[in-house]
Amino acid sequence: MPASDAAPTLDDVARLADVSTATVSRCLNDPGKLTQTTREKVQAAIAELGYTPNFAARSMAAKRTFTIGAIIPTMENAIFARGLQAFQEELDRRGYTLLVSSTAYRADAEEKQIRNLVARGADGLLVIGHDRDPAIYDYLRQQRVPVLVTWSYDETAPAPSIGFDNRAAMRQFAQNVLASGHRRISMISSMSEQNDRARMRIEGVRDAMSAHGLDPSTLALIEVPYTFDDGAGAFLKLMQQDPKPSIVLCGSDVLAVGAIRGARQLGMRVPQDISITGFDDIELAQVTHPELTTVHVPHHEMGRLAAQELVAMIEDKREGISQRLDTTIIERASVAPCRSPTA
Amino acid sequence: MPASDAAPTLDDVARLADVSTATVSRCLNDPGKLTQTTREKVQAAIAELGYTPNFAARSMAAKRTFTIGAIIPTMENAIFARGLQAFQEELDRRGYTLLVSSTAYRADAEEKQIRNLVARGADGLLVIGHDRDPAIYDYLRQQRVPVLVTWSYDETAPAPSIGFDNRAAMRQFAQNVLASGHRRISMISSMSEQNDRARMRIEGVRDAMSAHGLDPSTLALIEVPYTFDDGAGAFLKLMQQDPKPSIVLCGSDVLAVGAIRGARQLGMRVPQDISITGFDDIELAQVTHPELTTVHVPHHEMGRLAAQELVAMIEDKREGISQRLDTTIIERASVAPCRSPTA
DNA sequence: TTGTAGGCGTTATCAG
DNA sequence: CTGATAACGCCTACAA
Numbered sequence: 001m002p003a004s005d006a007a008p009t010l011d012d013v014a015r016l017a018d019v020s021t022a023t024v025s026r027c028l029n030d031p032g033k034l035t036q037t038t039r040e041k042v043q044a045a046i047a048e049l050g051y052t053p054n055f056a057a058r059s060m061a062a063k064r065t066f067t068i069g070a071i072i073p074t075m076e077n078a079i080f081a082r083g084l085q086a087f088q089e090e091l092d093r094r095g096y097t098l099l100v101s102s103t104a105y106r107a108d109a110e111e112k113q114i115r116n117l118v119a120r121g122a123d124g125l126l127v128i129g130h131d132r133d134p135a136i137y138d139y140l141r142q143q144r145v146p147v148l149v150t151w152s153y154d155e156t157a158p159a160p161s162i163g164f165d166n167r168a169a170m171r172q173f174a175q176n177v178l179a180s181g182h183r184r185i186s187m188i189s190s191m192s193e194q195n196d197r198a199r200m201r202i203e204g205v206r207d208a209m210s211a212h213g214l215d216p217s218t219l220a221l222i223e224v225p226y227t228f229d230d231g232a233g234a235f236l237k238l239m240q241q242d243p244k245p246s247i248v249l250c251g252s253d254v255l256a257v258g259a260i261r262g263a264r265q266l267g268m269r270v271p272q273d274i275s276i277t278g279f280d281d282i283e284l285a286q287v288t289h290p291e292l293t294t295v296h297v298p299h300h301e302m303g304r305l306a307a308q309e310l311v312a313m314i315e316d317k318r319e320g321i322s323q324r325l326d327t328t329i330i331e332r333a334s335v336a337p338c339r340s341p342t343a
Numbered sequence: 344m345p346a347s348d349a350a351p352t353l354d355d356v357a358r359l360a361d362v363s364t365a366t367v368s369r370c371l372n373d374p375g376k377l378t379q380t381t382r383e384k385v386q387a388a389i390a391e392l393g394y395t396p397n398f399a400a401r402s403m404a405a406k407r408t409f410t411i412g413a414i415i416p417t418m419e420n421a422i423f424a425r426g427l428q429a430f431q432e433e434l435d436r437r438g439y440t441l442l443v444s445s446t447a448y449r450a451d452a453e454e455k456q457i458r459n460l461v462a463r464g465a466d467g468l469l470v471i472g473h474d475r476d477p478a479i480y481d482y483l484r485q486q487r488v489p490v491l492v493t494w495s496y497d498e499t500a501p502a503p504s505i506g507f508d509n510r511a512a513m514r515q516f517a518q519n520v521l522a523s524g525h526r527r528i529s530m531i532s533s534m535s536e537q538n539d540r541a542r543m544r545i546e547g548v549r550d551a552m553s554a555h556g557l558d559p560s561t562l563a564l565i566e567v568p569y570t571f572d573d574g575a576g577a578f579l580k581l582m583q584q585d586p587k588p589s590i591v592l593c594g595s596d597v598l599a600v601g602a603i604r605g606a607r608q609l610g611m612r613v614p615q616d617i618s619i620t621g622f623d624d625i626e627l628a629q630v631t632h633p634e635l636t637t638v639h640v641p642h643h644e645m646g647r648l649a650a651q652e653l654v655a656m657i658e659d660k661r662e663g664i665s666q667r668l669d670t671t672i673i674e675r676a677s678v679a680p681c682r683s684p685t686a
Numbered sequence: 687t688t689g690t691a692g693g694c695g696t697t698a699t700c701a702g
Numbered sequence: 703c704t705g706a707t708a709a710c711g712c713c714t715a716c717a718a
Contacts, residue, residue: 009710011711020689021690021713022688022691022713023688025713025714029713033687034688035687038687038688050482050485054710056399056400056408056711057399057403057712058713060710060711061714075427076421078419082419084418097444101441116440119395120398142393143350227626228629260630283570283571284627287601288630288632289607353695364697369704376703376704381703381704396695399696401695403695403709403710404695404697404709405697
């Protein structure tokens with residue numbers, strides 16, 4: 001068979017199969033509408049030519065792309081990987097394909113990515129957390145592209161969300177810690193500006209402190225970006241304070257693992273000399289030594305449900321319905337009860 | 344301003360600015376060709392309408408998308424993240440945007456993704472390693488889509504590559520290990536089928552054994568997928584063999600970290616009771632305990648150079664030029680010299 | 687069940 | 703420097 005000079009088109013297939021382009025199109029999108037004979041004829045032609053539909057043309061004509069965009073803060077660590085994987089699998093099952101882009105936690109980058117994804121015809125968008133310029137939500141509404149928020153749950157927010165209550169999760173976790181005797185509490189968080197997850201987790205710790213009669217404003221808090229190194233650096237800084245903390249609550253497992261490394265650098269034993277906790281419960285939490293006491297997030301379920309909901313919003317043309325998932329506390333080996341609770 | 348009912352088009356902008364659509368198009372793609380007056384008029388209209396060009400229409404007319412696709416085996420761990428980040432940054436600088444998709448190390452998934460990316464009009468493709476059905480290369484050639492291979496270097500392969508010599512890197516590493524007295528060598532590798540990096544690393548170890556007068560067929564080798572758990576499981580299995588190995592060479596850092604966890608489960612100390620090594624030198628290698636002795640891969644440079652070369656292939660319409668990068672051995676704390684070299 | 691034909695939003699060629 | 707206008711490849715009423 002002579003290799004044609006360019007990519008074959010619907011026309012080529014139609015000619016080879018001796019049918020109209022409409023028939024070929026139907027064979028692709030709604031095969032049930034064809035006689036078995038013609039269907040087979042067309043399929044044979046498609047196979048012979050190695051035809052693949054041109055995406056741009058298709059989405060232009062149909063005004064549908066069957067692709068969904070997801071904008072995440074980073075792919076540098078595994079935090080979002082697991083959930084995204086589940087999201088992707090569910091999407092696949094429903095005939096959608098996923099486009100991911102990451103923002104390095106920068107709000108302006110996010111806006112750019114959102115516009116880009118919309119211009120590319122994404123049928124729907126998944127974003128992380130609620131915090132962003134309200135104008136973005138207006139834009140999306142005007143463009144009629146549905147958005148779903150994940151990793152956060154907030155009924156009062158402008159967009160529907162499938163996630164968990166970061167504040168409550170962290171509050172409960174911190175209460176446990178306080179109950180085990182710790183009083184000199186400190187925290188390493190991701191940058192909380194434009195990041196409701198980080199902010200809510202901090203608030204959760206403060207809530208717990210208040211509940212235990214501690215002044216929440218005394219919380220020793222350091223905000224850093226999101227790498228191991230950031231966690232280690234913050235830990236070192238925290239250990240320079242005078243009454244050293246007895247526990248360091250970290251806003252994420254990645255930061256916590258960094259903190260553990262920091263402790264090792266200082267020759268401190270975890271948890272004997274200092275307790276350290278994480279958040280997210282990614283795989284890493286179990287390979288680090290000691291294994292991390294952390295808050296488990298239902299990554300997989302969150303991703304799957306988000307996919308289902310977003311597809312429903314698109315196909316049924318309806319508003320999204322928020323859903324709140326539960327987190328659980330996972331006690332492993334990085335926390336010890338505090339023996340000398342006084343500062 | 345009344346919110347229009349749908350996304351504004353070139354036509355809307357043209358009408359508002361009182362020029363032709365051609366002029367608006369030029370204003371977007373080659374502003375230098377316009378009078379300052381008209382340019383400003385058009386830009387004002389664009390701003391007022393909040394106009395964003397429709398991607399499908401644009402790529403259909405221009406037969407160019409300024410997007411590049413990358414297909415990687417997994418985003419579940421950080422192995423490809425760093426290089427991809429650099430790839431993306433360089434692409435950005437040159438006005439291209441990146442589309443990533445992952446295959447979970449499955450060859451059939453890869454083929455599907457490649458076709459998908461081509462159908463979406465990717466101007467070029469980045470793939471990992473050389474191993475794949477030759478028909479794919481034919482398809483890509485026929486579609487006139489340039490491909491560049493990375494993470495592997497092989498001049499004789501059907502596609503140009505910017506990477507390193509996995510076999511030589513591992514050979515040299517293993518020779519070091521042998522020189523330090525180890526004889527009972529074992530290895531945990533990723534599945535080597537359809538994965539030249541894994542295969543070449545195994546061969547590298549065998550090369551080194553031969554060079555030291557050892558029978559390469561005696562290498563205790565276990566192939567597993569790519570997660571921490573896989574590494575841990577393989578380690579456990581390896582330790583059941585009778586003369587226990589004195590060192591476990593892992594095909595990746597992730598596997599090595601899993602192996603370290605396996606050792607801990609067995610109450611073995613690393614490196615006193617057993618040495619363990621990695622490959623890739625991802626961040627993880629420095630947060631694990633003990634820190635991992637491993638092979639450093641120039642992730643960042645590889646990504647950057649790959650972007651440059653791929654863009655050059657696209658814009659200059661020329662064949663790709665392969666480039667071989669160097670790896671280096673990083674000695675950290677997970678290896679101890681062997682005191683009882685005899686089996 | 688199948689074919690005809692118009693249109694989707696841009697770019698690019700060619701005049702003016 | 704600017705304006706018509708013909709593609710680009712496919713979908714989808716509408717008609718037969």
